[in-house]
Amino acid sequence: MTTIGIALLGVGTIGSAVWRTIVEERESLAQRTGFRLEVRWGLARHRERVVGVGLPAQAATTTIEPILEDPSVDVVVEVMGGEEPAATYIKDALEAGKHVVTANKEAVSKHLAELVATARRARRALLFEASVGAGIPLMVSLRQLLTVNRIERIRGIVNGTTNFILTAMAEEGIPYQEALREAQRLGYAEPDPTADVEGHDAAYKLSILASLAASRHIRPEAVVRRGITTITPDQILDARARGGAIKLIAHAEGSDGDWRLRVEPVFVPGSDLLAHVRRNLNAIELTGDRVGTIVLYGPGAGPTPTASAIVADVIDAVRFGDALLPSVAAAP
Ligand SMILES: NC(=O)c1ccc[n+]([C@@H]2O[C@H](COP(=O)([O-])OP(=O)(O)OC[C@H]3O[C@@H](n4cnc5c(N)ncnc54)[C@H](OP(=O)(O)O)[C@@H]3O)[C@@H](O)[C@H]2O)c1
Known part of the structure; x- marks a missing residue:
């Protein structure tokens, strides 16, 4: 059994649904996939939001640095929304050697080519199934x-x-x-x-x-x-x-x-x-x-279908790494 360490950037509607899915499905996910999912960090503007979701106080952070520096984090799940600081955090996470899964259509649509190029250089996965159509594959x-x-x-x-x-x-x-x-x-x-x-x-x-x-x-x-x-x-x-x-x-x-x-x-x-x-x-x-x-x-929306796509992406990120990166040339 391999453990996947996860950091959630954002614990709002979608981040908290990802947390619930991981907790509720932990055993069946382990049986089906051979991976045990552990949430190591939750990032929010307010620490109490992270604790309110059910994560322990020592897992709460308002800055990205502890996540980037933690070698036990394999996958960063970006569910903050908005263009910045989300796009920068995605790049920072890839450069720190983390796979990234995001549901953020705005950051992906505005920065797709540079994010894919960063992931390719870092030889890490970048998956964004939930950014369009939530749970629709x-x-x-x-x-x-x-x-x-x-x-x-x-x-x-x-x-x-x-x-x-x-x-x-x-x-x-x-x-x-x-x-x-x-x-x-x-x-x-x-x-x-x-x-x-x-x-x-x-x-x-x-x-x-x-x-x-x-x-x-x-x-x-x-x-x-x-x-x-x-x-x-x-x-x-x-x-x-x-x-x-x-x-x-x-x-x-x-x-x-x-x-x-x-x-x-x-x-x-x-x-x-x-x-x-x-x-x-x-x-x-x-x-x-x-x-x-x-x-x-x-x-095409809603916390449970969106979390379903995100958790599947987390497992695919570890299984396939950069092999699933799309080919996307920069815009002229
Ligand atoms: N809602 C849906 O049905 C759906 C479906 C598909 C995709 N999405 C996408 O999923 C993403 C998240 O959506 P959501 O509905 O979960 O949003 P949300 O409920 O507003 O949650 C956003 C979370 O991110 C944190 N956050 C935002 N900006 C931050 C910053 N600068 N620094 C630190 N933390 C920050 C917030 O912290 P605080 O809690 O402290 O404010 C909150 O925990 C978006 O990209 C959205 O487009 C949503």
């Missing part, structure tokens, strides 16, 4: 498809918050502001919903998927982006009357050096699977030149 699927296929198109619903709002507007006949308040009340939308409703979150996710498909870093600024804040009840009703729905669709299409990415609310006819994706669910179509179009569908 998108990175695993893309990796498998890309062995044989050229991916020509990625199209889907990658933001559960906006899909929940658009579904509520269509099915309950309520205006945008009321649907947003309902999403906030149920915990599907943040108090500041800008990143979701203006399409930034979807743009980060699309940029990650398209960068992997193109083997080249396509920055989130390259995504033509429009949010859902100006969608009116009339537009929603009109779409329903035509047998379809308005959906915030992330769409990337291209080949070789020429890729076009956009995130925008569009009419989706009833004959299209994506028209029937309700509430906070996600669905992503991947089109390869040999496999054709496949669709991955499921909960």
Whole structure:
């Protein structure tokens, strides 16, 4: 039995779910994989948050240094969110010889090429399955498809918050502001919903998927982006009357050096699977030149599915190391 020492950067919604998954599944994970997972550190802005999750007081830190210096930490799990200091901590951890697993779409989409290059130099794993689609195995699927296929198109619903709002507007006949308040009340939308409703979150996710498909870093600024804040009840009703729905669709299409990415609310006819994706669910179509179009569908957010992907990445990081690093050239 090999022990994997883990440091959690962040013990919020996702970090605490990762901790719970490790504690609750420790024995079955050990039996299934041969690895025993031990959380050595929890990093937060406030120490009491770490202790509140259930970690011992001596495992709490507000700075990264003790984690970087601890030889018993094999894998750093970054679940703080935001661009900085997360991106710097990821690089520091790789350079200190740790594998890194992250769920941070913003840091990954803005720094993908340099993070992969750092991991390659350090000969360490960098896995980010949970950054897009939470528990939906998108990175695993893309990796498998890309062995044989050229991916020509990625199209889907990658933001559960906006899909929940658009579904509520269509099915309950309520205006945008009321649907947003309902999403906030149920915990599907943040108090500041800008990143979701203006399409930034979807743009980060699309940029990650398209960068992997193109083997080249396509920055989130390259995504033509429009949010859902100006969608009116009339537009929603009109779409329903035509047998379809308005959906915030992330769409990337291209080949070789020429890729076009956009995130925008569009009419989706009833004959299209994506028209029937309700509430906070996600669905992503991947089109390869040999496999054709496949669709991955499921909960694209939430602590338990996200932690499932993160814990699986932790084990893959130790099993496969840098062998799973994608090929991603720097953006021109
Ligand atoms: N929520 C989801 O369903 C979901 C799904 C997929 C991916 N993700 C991604 O997972 C990541 C974490 O999301 P979350 O919902 O768990 O966030 P969260 O609840 O806000 O938790 C963030 C944690 O990081 C700590 N933190 C933030 N900035 C810090 C800093 N500068 N120094 C030290 N600690 C810092 C916070 O410390 P304090 O506790 O002391 O404030 C908190 O413990 C994000 O990248 C998010 O996009 C989330």
